[in-house]
Amino acid sequence: MLTFADRVKENATVVGTGVYTLTGAAIGFQRFAATFADGARLQYCAESSTQWEVGEGIFNAADNTLSRESVLSSSNGGAIVNWPAGSVKVFCIVAAAAIERFANRGLIVTTTGTLAVMPGNARWYAQQSIRFATMDAWVGTAGTGSDIQFVIKKNGVFALNGFIADGAFRMPSIAITLAMNAEEWFALDIIQIGATTPGKNLSVRLTA
Numbered sequence: 001m002l003t004f005a006d007r008v009k010e011n012a013t014v015v016g017t018g019v020y021t022l023t024g025a026a027i028g029f030q031r032f033a034a035t036f037a038d039g040a041r042l043q044y045c046a047e048s049s050t051q052w053e054v055g056e057g058i059f060n061a062a063d064n065t066l067s068r069e070s071v072l073s074s075s076n077g078g079a080i081v082n083w084p085a086g087s088v089k090v091f092c093i094v095a096a097a098a099i100e101r102f103a104n105r106g107l108i109v110t111t112t113g114t115l116a117v118m119p120g121n122a123r124w125y126a127q128q129s130i131r132f133a134t135m136d137a138w139v140g141t142a143g144t145g146s147d148i149q150f151v152i153k154k155n156g157v158f159a160l161n162g163f164i165a166d167g168a169f170r171m172p173s174i175a176i177t178l179a180m181n182a183e184e185w186f187a188l189d190i191i192q193i194g195a196t197t198p199g200k201n202l203s204v205r206l207t208a
Helices: 094-101
Strands: 009-016 020-025 041-048 053-059 068-073 083-092 106-114 130-140 147-152 156-166 170-180 183-195 199-208
Touching: 009 156, 020 083, 106 183, 130 156, 147 170, 147 199
Parallel strands: none
Antiparallel strands: 009 020, 009 083, 041 053, 041 083, 053 068, 106 199, 130 170, 130 199, 147 156, 147 183
16 A cells, blocks of 8 residues: 655665665755655655656654655656666655556446446445546447346445437446445446347446
8 A cells, every 4th residue: 555745755875776775864854754654665665867657655763764666657667766876866756657546536337248237246345435426338239129228236225327318339427426445345236238239248337
């Protein structure tokens, strides 16, 4: 699990692709040791002159180092930077990749094959509190003769409904409000599939 803290920035020494040895807080900032527990995984940026590296590392309190577990982006074309021996600045960040994952986080529930009217037997459990704000849906084969209709139940109680119009492949994104706490669950009921030709491969997407 990633951990975060504000205004953490230190001077550090590094050689090549080795670990960052933290040597003291930059003026006006905190040390890593003041805010992170031993073994904490965090996102960092290291920089010196025109070289820079953004990645995820693990803080080791015993020797006051920060490992370089994975590199997310860098001045070396996204690869780990082979630093010349010397000093760099290392600071705690929230990487763009993490923000992008959070902004686009969501859930897609897919029912494969020809649709059939059926209650949702499969449950999805929330691992943490989350609030969904939009919903859209699509099928691989359009249903004809009537709309495809579905219902989302939260903890067995009606929460949302949606439909894909007769002959259409998509339901445009709509605004919703669906809050889930950890260990709450929802299921997808299919209540109408197309009166003449049933649709196939329904996917419903909820996004935060």
